[in-house]
Amino acid sequence: MNIAVCVKQVPDSWAEKKMNGGVLDRQGVDAVLNDLDEYAVEEALRIVEAHGGNGEGGANTITVISMGPERTADAVRKALSMGADAAIIVTDAALAGSDALATSKVLAKVIEGGKFDLVICGTESTDARMSVVPAMIAQRLAWAQLTFAGSVVVDAGAVTITRVTEAGVDTMKAQFPAVISVVEKINEPRYPSFKGIMAAKKKPVEIKDLASLGIDASQVGTAGAWSTVVDATPRPPKAAGIKIVDDGNGGKALVDFLVVKKFL
Amino acid sequence: MSEVFVLAQFVGDKVAKTTGELATCGARIGDVTAIVLAAPGKGAALASQVTSGRIAKVVVIESADFDKFGVSASAAVLAHIVGEHKPAALLITSSAFGKELAGCIAVLTDSGLITDAVDVSSELVATQIVFGGSSTVHSRVSHGSAIITLRPNSVTPDLEKSSPEILNVSVAVGESAKHAEVISSQPPVAEGRPELTEAQIIVSGGRGTNGDFGPVETFADLLGAAVGASRAATDAGWYPHSHQVGQTGKTVSPQLYVACGISGAIQHRAGMQTSKTIVVINKDPEAPIFELADFGVVGDLFSVLPQASEGVKAHKS
Numbered sequence: 066m067n068i069a070v071c072v073k074q075v076p077d078s079w080a081e082k083k084m085n086g087g088v089l090d091r092q093g094v095d096a097v098l099n100d101l102d103e104y105a106v107e108e109a110l111r112i113v114e115a116h117g118g119n120g121e122g123g124a125n126t127i128t129v130i131s132m133g134p135e136r137t138a139d140a141v142r143k144a145l146s147m148g149a150d151a152a153i154i155v156t157d158a159a160l161a162g163s164d165a166l167a168t169s170k171v172l173a174k175v176i177e178g179g180k181f182d183l184v185i186c187g188t189e190s191t192d193a194r195m196s197v198v199p200a201m202i203a204q205r206l207a208w209a210q211l212t213f214a215g216s217v218v219v220d221a222g223a224v225t226i227t228r229v230t231e232a233g234v235d236t237m238k239a240q241f242p243a244v245i246s247v248v249e250k251i252n253e254p255r256y257p258s259f260k261g262i263m264a265a266k267k268k269p270v271e272i273k274d275l276a277s278l279g280i281d282a283s284q285v286g287t288a289g290a291w292s293t294v295v296d297a298t299p300r301p302p303k304a305a306g307i308k309i310v311d312d313g314n315g316g317k318a319l320v321d322f323l324v325v326k327k328f329l
Numbered sequence: 330m331s332e333v334f335v336l337a338q339f340v341g342d343k344v345a346k347t348t349g350e351l352a353t354c355g356a357r358i359g360d361v362t363a364i365v366l367a368a369p370g371k372g373a374a375l376a377s378q379v380t381s382g383r384i385a386k387v388v389v390i391e392s393a394d395f396d397k398f399g400v401s402a403s404a405a406v407l408a409h410i411v412g413e414h415k416p417a418a419l420l421i422t423s424s425a426f427g428k429e430l431a432g433c434i435a436v437l438t439d440s441g442l443i444t445d446a447v448d449v450s451s452e453l454v455a456t457q458i459v460f461g462g463s464s465t466v467h468s469r470v471s472h473g474s475a476i477i478t479l480r481p482n483s484v485t486p487d488l489e490k491s492s493p494e495i496l497n498v499s500v501a502v503g504e505s506a507k508h509a510e511v512i513s514s515q516p517p518v519a520e521g522r523p524e525l526t527e528a529q530i531i532v533s534g535g536r537g538t539n540g541d542f543g544p545v546e547t548f549a550d551l552l553g554a555a556v557g558a559s560r561a562a563t564d565a566g567w568y569p570h571s572h573q574v575g576q577t578g579k580t581v582s583p584q585l586y587v588a589c590g591i592s593g594a595i596q597h598r599a600g601m602q603t604s605k606t607i608v609v610i611n612k613d614p615e616a617p618i619f620e621l622a623d624f625g626v627v628g629d630l631f632s633v634l635p636q637a638s639e640g641v642k643a644h645k646s
């Protein structure tokens with residue numbers, strides 16, 4: 066079984082984010098592996114561990130795929146140190162400002178170039194917060210789409226998931242190949258071990274640019290984006306509210322506030 | 330005038346309030362056609378409820394494949410009619426399903442996509458609030474039909490009623506949309522409280538409830554509110570996951586959000602910070618959630634909430 070895991074490098078969730086000319090300023094903040102993608106890496110590891118492993122002589126491979134600037138390699142390294150086998154990074158100056166359509170186009174192209182049975186993604190990147198890239202990849206490849214998985218079971222070339230969303234819980238099944246996204250309740254991602262960190266340094270990382278994928282630069286980046294930012298403005302910080310310490314009448318004061326605000 | 334498609338949304342057999350919100354935005358842009366995707370035999374009953382706002386036409390498409398093949402089947406059918414009619418825009422409610430659907434349709438019709446808009450102008454400029462509520466972004470689609478998902482509860486629906494013409498259309502779902510099959514479905518349990526994303530008021534509890542949501546529910550019911558929970562509370566099994574508010578739960582923007590025993594981690598804020606008014610009850614004066622509070626009480630929720638509930642009862646009588 067060959068599994069691809071799509072991971073994205075994102076600004077640290079805790080860092081203050083700033084816009085610069087309509088795009089996120091990624092320079093000034095620490096970049097980390099999108100924490101929701103750690104669950105995708107972990108799930109891939111658990112699937113292969115249940116099916117003979119991916120160690121030397123194991124029948125399975127896990128390839129990490131990421132599109133982003135050069136320093137994306139740091140996030141990819143973390144996935145490798147958790148236990149993935151190899152990585153493909155797509156990096157190209159022309160990719161800056163890509164929308165989800167372009168991102169999914171590039172990722173689908175990389176996936177097409179390998180012999181993957183499963184692609185596993187996180188449900189959302191913590192910066193873009195669109196939750197659309199996995200569905201778009203599935204659509205582009207015309208593969209089965211099994212997203213928002215709260216559990217994944219792989220058996221004899223078929224995969225069954227429970228899809229957990231606000232619309233309830235569905236059980237879905239498909240034959241390989243399939244694109245899966247996993248929710249954060251699915252597992253507890255492992256910490257890379259010292260051995261894992263050392264081993265990751267020797268794992269193959271292939272760097273690709275657009276030309277090597279046969280994608281024209283005009284189809285991606287700001288040039289190929291089919292939505293354009295008209296303007297982006299910081300919102301005024303919220304005016305400081307009222308803060309009281311409960312002296313035995315806190316509940317009453319709260320009700321008075323609701324009355325003044327016409328909620329009652 | 331240009332044509333705008335909106336995807337009608339239903340909760341069970343009832344039309345969702347968000348359908349009216351989509352129609353309201355749509356009517357600013359052009360003539361609204363509401364699309365109803367239904368199981369065989371169910372279309373007429375659903376379509377007859379799509380009357381809120383200025384809606385010119387309702388197009389009903391029935392197929393057993395919508396329930397059987399999930400997002401892919403709906404996407405294939407919607408992409409087909411978007412390709413045929415080339416509307417100025419297709420508006421869909423933001424939800425896990427709605428966003429994925431929008432993404433697939435954008436791919437299939439080669440159209441630009443904007444998700445989680447809080448408003449759409451007559452000029453088709455979408456407003457989004459991004460980066461933890463710190464920036465407002467206006468953007469527009471520059472290619473194809475504008476595929477836009479709109480956050481529930483962001484737009485005041487036009488209450489004017491229309492009596493649109495109802496058309497039945499048949500569109501077959503192609504084989505490539507049938508790779509993943511839904512084997513069984515469990516809808517969320519209805520509890521008689523308003524739906525979280527539609528509610529005007531939400532009262533949420535976190536780890537501070539210590540597993541006892543009683544005071545939170547009592548206060549919520551007195552206000553006609555929905556009940557939300559932090560991940561700490563859903564992970565502990567104190568409240569169902571479907572009630573989780575936050576990055577990996579629901580994004581809500583009610584008129585009033587009352588956070589009880591919730592510290593205000595960045596992932597929780599991601600789901601509630603666009604709420605219009607925020608009230609906080611927390612015994613730790615340093616809890617970061619106070620930064621968002623319009624009204625905060627530093628105190629024990631087990632004494633503040635019951636007293637507030639009594640106060641609401643007294644006010645009502």
Ligand SMILES: Cc1cc2nc3c(=O)[nH]c(=O)nc-3n(C[C@H](O)[C@H](O)[C@H](O)COP(=O)(O)OP(=O)(O)OC[C@H]3O[C@@H](n4cnc5c(N)ncnc54)[C@H](O)[C@@H]3O)c2cc1C
Binds near residue numbers: 100562590594611612
């Ligand atoms: C990938 C990922 C995704 C996540 N997604 C979400 C998400 O969608 N939603 C979410 O909420 N979190 C999410 N989290 C978790 C988030 O980081 C926090 O851990 C969580 O929100 C904490 O919940 P809490 O505020 O209830 O608990 P705590 O942080 O433990 O806070 C409890 C608060 O209750 C107060 N308190 C205690 N007793 C009382 C009392 N008697 N009266 C009044 N106050 C009291 C305490 O002072 C404290 O401030 C996510 C985390 C990760 C890593």
Ligand SMILES: Nc1ncnc2c1ncn2[C@@H]1O[C@H](COP(=O)(O)O)[C@@H](O)[C@H]1O
Binds near residue numbers: 071133
């Ligand atoms: N640039 C990228 N490189 C690799 N994977 C990505 C990238 N962007 C998004 N993804 C994957 O798609 C998921 C959803 O992202 P999004 O649709 O941006 O919220 C992420 O959790 C990743 O698994």
